[in-house]
Amino acid sequence: MALILFAARRLFYAAILVIGVLVLSFLLIRLAPGDPVDTLAGQMGGMTEEIRAGLRSEYGLDQPTLVQLGIYLERFASGNLGYSYFFNLPVLSLILQRLPATLLLVLTALVVAVLSGTTLGVLASRRPNGLLSQFITVVSVIGYSAPVFWTGMLLIILFASVIPILPVSGMTAAAVSGGWLLDSVDVAHHLVLPAVSLAVVYLAQYSRLTRASMLDVLGSDYVRTARAKGLEERKVFFKHAFRNAMLPIITIVGLQFGNLLAGAIVVETVFNWPGLGRLAFDSVLRRDYPTLLGLLFFSSLLVIVANQLVDVCYRLADPRIKAS
Amino acid sequence: MRQAIAAFITILAIASAVAAPATAQEPRRGGTLVMGQSTGTTSFNNAVGSGTGIMVPGAQIFASPVMHDDKWNPKPYLAESWELSPDSLSMTLHLRKDALFHDGTPVTSADVAFSILTIRDNHPFNTMLAPVERVDTPDAATAIIRLKHPHPALLYAMGPPLMPILPKHIYGDGRPIKTHPNNSKDVVGSGPFKLVEFKPGDQIVLERFDRFFIKDRPYLDRIILKTYPDSQTSILELEAGRLLLQPFFNRVLELDRAKTNPQLVITNEGYAAVGGINWLLFNNKRKPFDDVRVRQAFAYAIDRDFIVKALHKGLSKVATGPIHSGFPQYSPDVTKYSLNLKKAEELLDAAGLKKGPDGVRLKVTCDYYPGDEDGQKRLAEYMKPALKKIGIEVEVRAPADFAAWAKRMATKDFDISMDAAFAWGDPVIGVNRTYLSSNIRPLVFTNNAQYENPKVDELLDAAGREPDAAKRKALYGEFQKIVTADLPLFWLTELPYHTIYNKRVHNPPTTIWGTASPMLDVWLSEK
Numbered sequence: 001m002a003l004i005l006f007a008a009r010r011l012f013y014a015a016i017l018v019i020g021v022l023v024l025s026f027l028l029i030r031l032a033p034g035d036p037v038d039t040l041a042g043q044m045g046g047m048t049e050e051i052r053a054g055l056r057s058e059y060g061l062d063q064p065t066l067v068q069l070g071i072y073l074e075r076f077a078s079g080n081l082g083y084s085y086f087f088n089l090p091v092l093s094l095i096l097q098r099l100p101a102t103l104l105l106v107l108t109a110l111v112v113a114v115l116s117g118t119t120l121g122v123l124a125s126r127r128p129n130g131l132l133s134q135f136i137t138v139v140s141v142i143g144y145s146a147p148v149f150w151t152g153m154l155l156i157i158l159f160a161s162v163i164p165i166l167p168v169s170g171m172t173a174a175a176v177s178g179g180w181l182l183d184s185v186d187v188a189h190h191l192v193l194p195a196v197s198l199a200v201v202y203l204a205q206y207s208r209l210t211r212a213s214m215l216d217v218l219g220s221d222y223v224r225t226a227r228a229k230g231l232e233e234r235k236v237f238f239k240h241a242f243r244n245a246m247l248p249i250i251t252i253v254g255l256q257f258g259n260l261l262a263g264a265i266v267v268e269t270v271f272n273w274p275g276l277g278r279l280a281f282d283s284v285l286r287r288d289y290p291t292l293l294g295l296l297f298f299s300s301l302l303v304i305v306a307n308q309l310v311d312v313c314y315r316l317a318d319p320r321i322k323a324s
Numbered sequence: 325m326r327q328a329i330a331a332f333i334t335i336l337a338i339a340s341a342v343a344a345p346a347t348a349q350e351p352r353r354g355g356t357l358v359m360g361q362s363t364g365t366t367s368f369n370n371a372v373g374s375g376t377g378i379m380v381p382g383a384q385i386f387a388s389p390v391m392h393d394d395k396w397n398p399k400p401y402l403a404e405s406w407e408l409s410p411d412s413l414s415m416t417l418h419l420r421k422d423a424l425f426h427d428g429t430p431v432t433s434a435d436v437a438f439s440i441l442t443i444r445d446n447h448p449f450n451t452m453l454a455p456v457e458r459v460d461t462p463d464a465a466t467a468i469i470r471l472k473h474p475h476p477a478l479l480y481a482m483g484p485p486l487m488p489i490l491p492k493h494i495y496g497d498g499r500p501i502k503t504h505p506n507n508s509k510d511v512v513g514s515g516p517f518k519l520v521e522f523k524p525g526d527q528i529v530l531e532r533f534d535r536f537f538i539k540d541r542p543y544l545d546r547i548i549l550k551t552y553p554d555s556q557t558s559i560l561e562l563e564a565g566r567l568l569l570q571p572f573f574n575r576v577l578e579l580d581r582a583k584t585n586p587q588l589v590i591t592n593e594g595y596a597a598v599g600g601i602n603w604l605l606f607n608n609k610r611k612p613f614d615d616v617r618v619r620q621a622f623a624y625a626i627d628r629d630f631i632v633k634a635l636h637k638g639l640s641k642v643a644t645g646p647i648h649s650g651f652p653q654y655s656p657d658v659t660k661y662s663l664n665l666k667k668a669e670e671l672l673d674a675a676g677l678k679k680g681p682d683g684v685r686l687k688v689t690c691d692y693y694p695g696d697e698d699g700q701k702r703l704a705e706y707m708k709p710a711l712k713k714i715g716i717e718v719e720v721r722a723p724a725d726f727a728a729w730a731k732r733m734a735t736k737d738f739d740i741s742m743d744a745a746f747a748w749g750d751p752v753i754g755v756n757r758t759y760l761s762s763n764i765r766p767l768v769f770t771n772n773a774q775y776e777n778p779k780v781d782e783l784l785d786a787a788g789r790e791p792d793a794a795k796r797k798a799l800y801g802e803f804q805k806i807v808t809a810d811l812p813l814f815w816l817t818e819l820p821y822h823t824i825y826n827k828r829v830h831n832p833p834t835t836i837w838g839t840a841s842p843m844l845d846v847w848l849s850e851k
Contacts, residue, residue, distance in 0.1 A: 034727025038734060042693070042726050042768050043363070044374045044448040049765050051448060087366045087524055088508050097524070160560045169557045174358040174548045174566060176521070176529055272557060274526035282364075282525070285725045 014304045021300045026069050029289060035061055036085045036287040059085060082290030091294035101171055102275035106260050108195040113202035121210020128215055136207060143204030148263050152197040152270040166192050169272040194271040198263050213245040246317055254310030258303045355848035356546040360558045360570040364525045364551045369507040370488050371439060372446040376572050379485035379840040381549060384530050386488030386513035389417055394835045396652055398479050402489055412474035412791040417467045423537040425491045426518040433461035438492040442501055452481045452753050474791040480749035485840035516542040516842050525551055543847035562588055562824055569825040571839035576698045580637050582824045590824050594838025596650030599747030600819035601643045602699045607738055608812050609774045617675040619811045623661040624668035625714045628816055635702055640820035645804045646755055648747055648818055655801040658808040668714045685715040691741035693729040699819050700742045734766040745769055752788045760784060775812030
């Protein structure tokens, strides 16, 4: 019962959050000058006034902003995310089409960042003043400070001109399907550079955080007790210290999932990855309001889901945490 | 000199590419042509939309009544022959009887009539078919286009990028044509290629239509269009041999780089009908740009040869007036402006714009639209040092994005701005809109100079209806003379559009419509 209440409360907050995100972004994007019909006219190389007026009323852009917002929310409530002016497709199918590419990119980057970040952090914490630790610290600081697009561009220069072994654009080679096995290899090949560029920033953060957290835990009483009991150092390190040191990492991973999605916008644009990020970028430039709002809705949904998962992981890592 | 050498090398390269198949190799069936595009495709239905993202794939999927060669001559395509009535008020098309749509149904005059009316009522270029009153279909193989008045532009409006013949049984089902689901999915045309895969923003796969009505064409098995929003990526992919042909390419640095690659060829053929020109727009309704002397002073201070030679590395050409030099209606007999700072200063003095104690006569803002680095941004930036020499201080206003610039144009919130337009085959289609006083509208790519000259309106109207080509050319000649003297805007360069292709590609499209026409003769060799 308590769990159901807890879940219901969580859902309620999530719904309020989503509506807040929608209303705010709806109003914000309308502050940008120009509207979708102007951009459409540019793309078409001209347009007549009749067609323009027709489009405006077709898209409901001739209504006052608040009326448009009302119509949007009403449609949204009935599960209709609207229609993309540019892609000539319902927003929902457009997003579902692009979602797998982004999930693949973001989750791969996340896994790479968490695994290698914590490994490096743990390694660095074993001899905090050793050469390896210093090296990892330097690399982490560089990785953390470099903007994602810059890392991406450097990787492109390196792997397109100097050692051309990895593709630098798109998700698949220009070819027709060669069966799922060949296709997966092809996608994996294309995934390397974008995933690495996206992972580097977070990898650096996680390794710094793991190192600090491990050092903190290693100095605590229960570790001293464990050692005093004569427990094997390996067990002390991994079972007692590491598990506890992971808690802040899990928190940060959850909090940063949204950042990761934001980073995907940059990486997808640099590497021409056909996912939600690039769609978001293009939609802003084109003032494609329905697509953009749909994307923001999905992103907020993803962040909420990620946070719920973090809560579950938390409970797995630390049995003291209950549904309270 | 450097330009001459560059041109010579380009000519050699083109000549060798053209000569090679004739001497050494026979066209070969098969292969996949990978093409790049910078703007993603969102629809294939070029009956209701324009832009290269629609026209290039659209011309492969849909066939049109006629094609054109590289000398502006119409050639049979879906129409075997055509004739214009003596009063120039009806155009009779005699259609082939063996043409099939991709779903196997035959192409008939009903489809032609349906398509022409659909285009007339929905295409963004509304002047293109506006004089069409109705289309009669006495039998399945004959369509007669009835016109309200003579309309010589019709012959070009019937070409591949502008008049796709849609199957009436699919697009005429009553659903609104602009958002018809078959515009982007299960597209059915009668062109040489059919759509088999469409991933928006990523790739388009077109496959040879085996029952295409021209025997043994196309040579290619497949065309894949890949989207590369970033021009540097396309160059990298071209150099790697993964991308074989990149049309509508206008980045100067990358073109210059491609020139030095032995495996790549660059050509500016195939863009004649596109007719792109960029210019400096004056807000003629705002002081002091309402004074022709001020506008002319700007023209005498801007060094177009420098723009072409230095900023465009000799890859573009000075635009002398409102009509592209590739057009049959082009006239070189116009008021010419070359660099003359002394004259510019005299004109400004005469217009009452005297230098202040700081040497400044006038402060202006200059806008440009984003997306065309070499044709827009760099030229807007060039205005600053160029006009400083005659005491005009320019502030370049960088737009956040296209919509932001479009808004400034629509609300006429500008002093001067970079601008450009394409002519699309006939002055009536793409040139008139910039100069007709009836087209001053709150919208981009209209008469945003707000130029009004009744004589020009009259000339354009008369030329648009004049069936005799020589008389028509004379009318446009007079138009060009008047406009270059009035100077509502100042033409800078013809846009440096080029096709870059791998030497494996033979017979790259060089007709007036270039890659916006069907790739019937293109073939690939091993090396």
